[in-house]
Amino acid sequence: MPPVLFELRDVSLARGGRRVLDAVSADMPAGATAIVGPSGAGKSTLLRLLDRLSDPDEGAIAYAGQPLETYDPLALRREVALVPQLPALLEGTVGSNVSYAAELAGKRPDPERCLRLAGLDPEFAERDVGKLSVGEQQRAMLARALVQEPAVLLLDEPTSALDQGARDAIEATLAHLRRELEISIVLVSHDPEQARRLADWVVRIEEGRVVAAGPLEEVLA
Amino acid sequence: MSESIHVSVGQVAATLALVALAAAVSFWRKADLERDIGIATLRSFVQLTAIGYVIKLIFEADTLLLVFALLAAMVFFGAITARGRAKKVPGAFWPLLIALAVAGASTLGLVVALGVFEATARYLVPVGGMVIGNAMTASAVALNRLGDEMADSRARIEATLALGATGQEAAQPTVRRALRSGMITLVDSTKTTGLIFFPGTMVGMLLAGASPTDAVRLQLILLYTLLGSVAIAALVATTLAYRNFFTPASQLRELEAAASD
Numbered sequence: 001m002p003p004v005l006f007e008l009r010d011v012s013l014a015r016g017g018r019r020v021l022d023a024v025s026a027d028m029p030a031g032a033t034a035i036v037g038p039s040g041a042g043k044s045t046l047l048r049l050l051d052r053l054s055d056p057d058e059g060a061i062a063y064a065g066q067p068l069e070t071y072d073p074l075a076l077r078r079e080v081a082l083v084p085q086l087p088a089l090l091e092g093t094v095g096s097n098v099s100y101a102a103e104l105a106g107k108r109p110d111p112e113r114c115l116r117l118a119g120l121d122p123e124f125a126e127r128d129v130g131k132l133s134v135g136e137q138q139r140a141m142l143a144r145a146l147v148q149e150p151a152v153l154l155l156d157e158p159t160s161a162l163d164q165g166a167r168d169a170i171e172a173t174l175a176h177l178r179r180e181l182e183i184s185i186v187l188v189s190h191d192p193e194q195a196r197r198l199a200d201w202v203v204r205i206e207e208g209r210v211v212a213a214g215p216l217e218e219v220l221a
Numbered sequence: 222m223s224e225s226i227h228v229s230v231g232q233v234a235a236t237l238a239l240v241a242l243a244a245a246v247s248f249w250r251k252a253d254l255e256r257d258i259g260i261a262t263l264r265s266f267v268q269l270t271a272i273g274y275v276i277k278l279i280f281e282a283d284t285l286l287l288v289f290a291l292l293a294a295m296v297f298f299g300a301i302t303a304r305g306r307a308k309k310v311p312g313a314f315w316p317l318l319i320a321l322a323v324a325g326a327s328t329l330g331l332v333v334a335l336g337v338f339e340a341t342a343r344y345l346v347p348v349g350g351m352v353i354g355n356a357m358t359a360s361a362v363a364l365n366r367l368g369d370e371m372a373d374s375r376a377r378i379e380a381t382l383a384l385g386a387t388g389q390e391a392a393q394p395t396v397r398r399a400l401r402s403g404m405i406t407l408v409d410s411t412k413t414t415g416l417i418f419f420p421g422t423m424v425g426m427l428l429a430g431a432s433p434t435d436a437v438r439l440q441l442i443l444l445y446t447l448l449g450s451v452a453i454a455a456l457v458a459t460t461l462a463y464r465n466f467f468t469p470a471s472q473l474r475e476l477e478a479a480a481s482d
Binding site for chain 2: 015051052053054056069073074075076077078081082083084086088089090091099101104105141144145149
């Protein structure tokens with residue numbers, strides 16, 4: 001098994017009186033991990049915890065061997081970049097979004113390279129975000145995350161709003177990113193087939209509990 | 222400025238005919254506002270009469286201590302009233318209280334320092350009342366908008382936090398829009414003043430027999446003072462209140478949790 005990236009021990013979280021995550025324990029190695037399970041299982045909540053956009057009520061999470069709360073949350077989020085399910089770009093152009101993210105991370109903006117990596121033509125830099133399709137917005141979100149040069153990408157259902165053609169294209173982009181940048185990916189998906197295509201490690205969640213975790217071929221045999 | 226005029230109770234009572242007209246319109250067109258019109262009339266009579274006597278006492282005593290006590294009470298009750306309009310903003314009372322206090326103190330302090338008004342009860346009480354009242358409306362509108370926008374823009378704000386932005390950076394567009402909506406009403410009404418409506422002070426002075434030039438000059442002084450106070454109030458309220466939406470770890474608080482804070 002490659003080095004462990006995220007280590008979760010007895011992580012629980014309740015919202016509105018409902019236990020969304022219930023004593024979740026799992027390891028996620030470097031490489032590509034898919035968190036799979038039905039809708040409402042707690043997958044997206046778990047992903048937000050990995051980026052410290054929320055904290056668990058109980059339990060501990062470690063990233064690269066260190067407890068998550070010992071990291072500066074802002075620095076952590078630049079190293080571990082979360083791309084949310086619903087595209088949520090800032091008003092303006094794709095280029096201004098990418099430049100803003102670069103500025104936050106103290107990186108030199110290179111929109112052209114990031115747009116290409118995310119599968120968008122560089123001319124998209126001038127496009128107003130309000131005029132993009134959902135698939136293009138998703139790619140713009142990916143480009144915005146990539147400009148920060150993260151070590152890990154957390155992707156929340158990156159293709160759920162897309163048709164099959166756009167989905168295949170995003171999946172090809174993600175596979176290309178892994179090869180090109182040697183970036184680790186934690187991907188939330190309700191589709192086990194997508195996990196099969198993209199991941200080599202799988203954590204399966206149902207009703208807030210881990211029901212299986214391990215190499216792809218064992219969990220999704 | 223001229224001698225003050227005398228208004229009899231009979232004259233006030235006569236205008237109740239117009240209140241009756243308003244109630245009749247409501248009844249005729251089934252607007253269901255008769256009860257509210259009745260309450261509004263009664264409350265305005267009682268509240269204004271009471272504050273009239275309080276102001277009379279303060280004018281007669283002519284000590285700044287009583288003036289400050291009255292203005293402080295206005296700030297306090299203004300913040301409570303404004304909080305009712307900012308229900309979606311967690312812990313809105315303190316930002317509002319500070320906003321009204323700062324807006325009142327700084328604008329009154331400035332007009333006194335510039336020699337526009339004397340630091341006496343006769344000037345500070347009415348001008349302070351207008352300043353705090355307008356500051357209250359502006360900060361309430363601003364925080365109302367802030368609460369709505371923070372709820373509507375939750376996904377975008379959290380996506381910005383996920384880039385490593387601070388709460389301040391992530392909320393900046395939202396705070397800007399809230400500030401703008403707090404200020405825009407007075408800015409717009411200042412633009413149209415004299416064209417579409419005559420503001421209250423000017424009307425009051427003209428009725429009291431002042432020369433139109435004096436009435437206009439005083440009205441301009443008050444409008445510009447109010448612009449300043451409204452800007453300060455909306456700025457302070459939004460700048461302090463947006464912080465309550467975020468945890469120290471730059472996380473967006475859960476709205477249910479925020480509402481019960």
